[in-house]
Amino acid sequence: MRIPIIAVLTFAAITFLVTGFWDFVSDAILPNTIWGLYSRSFFENVLVEAHGAVLDLLVVGVILYWFEQRRARRDQIGRLEEELADLRLYRAPDAPYRTLGTIRRLLALDDSKALQISEVTLSHLELKDLNLSECNIYATVFTDSRIRNVHFKNCSLDAAIFAGVIMEHTQLTGSSLKRAKFQSAKLNGLNLTSCQIQNADFTSASLRSANFKGVDCKGVVFKNADLTSTNFIGARNLDPSAIATARCVRGLKSDDPRISAIVAAHKGK
Known part of the structure; x- marks a missing residue:
């Protein structure tokens, strides 16, 4: 597109310059020159028509440029998606860095893209x-990563591995975390109220002030977890025996009398 754009701009510049300095051009170059139909009035008409042609070319050029940019953007997104798919099988030490870079480039091109x-x-x-x-983030491995200011909205994070991660200011709005592994993760203040966490494993995780209000906790593991000030009010299918295996339940909130008894028993120790 570069050569046609340069040609159109050059033609437009010549047309505007000749028109702007028409008095000089007509007096110095075409004072009384007549050759057949080529006369001063003929060239005046040519300039008028040239202005119309410039306008048409500019409009068409802008439209073509817009379509060309869209096509190039789609092609680039396609190439990055193929690269991301190939990285699933890539196990070299630089694999995480290359994967993250590809994700960032894809989001820069289309921040609403549902990535695989x-x-x-x-x-x-x-x-x-x-x-x-x-996004489909099934079975992705985040081991020992630090996740800050990340918003997972309506994402599938089933069977993802978050072992040893540190989450800060992270949102998991409407996301599915079934069978996800959070062993030894630091998830203080994490809000899980809109998530599905059935059979998730929080072994040895720090969940201080985390919010499980109204969440279905069927099959969830809290062995050796720190549940200080965690909110389980309205939590469904929460097994009291799972809470009993936690390392700390000080200040834990629950409307289940069985769990409240466990909290009271820990307080007395």
Whole structure:
């Protein structure tokens, strides 16, 4: 597109310059020149028509340029999606960095894109300032990563591995975390009220002031977890024996009398 644009701009510049300096051009170059139909009035008409042609070319050029940019953007997104798919099978030490870079480039091109990030490795990284919506992140490995200012909105994070992660200012709005592994993770203040966490494993995790209000906790494991000031009010299918295996339940909130008794018993120790 560069050569046609330069040609149109050059033609437009010549047309405007000749028109602007028409008095000089007509007096110095075409004072009384007549050759057949080529006369001063003929060239005046040519200039008028040239202005119309410039306008038409500019409009058509803008439209073509817009379509060309859209096509190039689609092609680039397609190439990045293929690269992301290939990285699922890539196990070299730089795999997490390459994967994260590809994700960021895709989001820069289309921040509403539902990415396929399943079964990739994003371990030992700092993931921050990301908005992931409707993404398939099934069985992705985040081991020992730091996740800051990341919003997972309506994402599938089933069977994802968050072992040893640190989550800060992270949102999991409407996301599915079934069978996800959070062993030894630091999830203080995490809000899970809109999530599905059945059979998730929070072994040895720090969940201080986390919010499980109204969440279905069927099959969830809290062995050696720190549940200080955690909110379980209205939680469904919460097994009291799972709470009993926690390391600390001081200040835990629950409307289940069985769990309240466990909290009271810990307080007396």
